[in-house]
Amino acid sequence: MLTGWQAGRSSSGGAGVTTSRYPCPGDPSTECVRGGAFSRTAQGYKATSAKGIAKEDIAQNAEESYGTDGDSDRKAYGGITSHKELKESTVEVAGGKGYLVRWKVVTKKGDDGIVQSLAFPSPTVPNTMVVVRFGFDQSDKAPPLSDMDKIVKGIEALAGDGRSV
Numbered sequence: 001m002l003t004g005w006q007a008g009r010s011s012s013g014g015a016g017v018t019t020s021r022y023p024c025p026g027d028p029s030t031e032c033v034r035g036g037a038f039s040r041t042a043q044g045y046k047a048t049s050a051k052g053i054a055k056e057d058i059a060q061n062a063e064e065s066y067g068t069d070g071d072s073d074r075k076a077y078g079g080i081t082s083h084k085e086l087k088e089s090t091v092e093v094a095g096g097k098g099y100l101v102r103w104k105v106v107t108k109k110g111d112d113g114i115v116q117s118l119a120f121p122s123p124t125v126p127n128t129m130v131v132v133r134f135g136f137d138q139s140d141k142a143p144p145l146s147d148m149d150k151i152v153k154g155i156e157a158l159a160g161d162g163r164s165v
Contacts, residue, residue: 002150004019005035005143007018009076016036017037018033019142021033024074025107025109026077026109026110027076029075030076031135035142035143036065036150037134038088039130040130040137042057042131050097050119050129051090051099052119054131055084057119057133058101058103062083062105062113063115065113065135066135069079071075075139077108078107078108079113080106081162084103084104085099085102085103086103087116088098091152093141093155095156098118098121099154100119100152102115112138114145114148115133118133118134134148134151
């Protein structure tokens with residue numbers, strides 16, 4: 001576990017890690033985190049390859065992390081005004097070949113953010129892809145961007161139901 005991070009679970013039951021919480025700038029009645037990474041089984045995508053799923057997921061990741069949450073209509077950062085692709089590449093993850101896409105997003109309120117969508121074949125469940133979504137504030141209070149790469153390098157299969165990484 002990286003310094004300053006806490007283990008947890010994603011809302012879909014996958015593994016997750018987060019950093020410190022603070023009142024969201026666009027909705028102070030709710031809490032945001034300076035950095036987070038959450039895994040889930042890749043379901044509901046048109047694409048079937050790691051590259052296709054990561055490219056398909058990144059806009060949804062950005063919107064749910066820094067824009068408008070589709071489930072609650074919450075705008076934690078007041079919405080997104082623009083984005084720029086920072087990185088797109090093949091990556092070794094959990095013993096297989098994955099693919100990641102990283103964007104910088106500009107928000108209406110508070111810190112801008114860096115989001116990353118990573119997709120890779122499940123190391124434990126055949127014919128299943130996994131998505132890991134990252135969201136880091138762009139702030140001196142947030143974890144360094146290098147933590148994204150450290151988390152990717154540290155991903156491994158968990159014992160249990162075979163649905164988590």
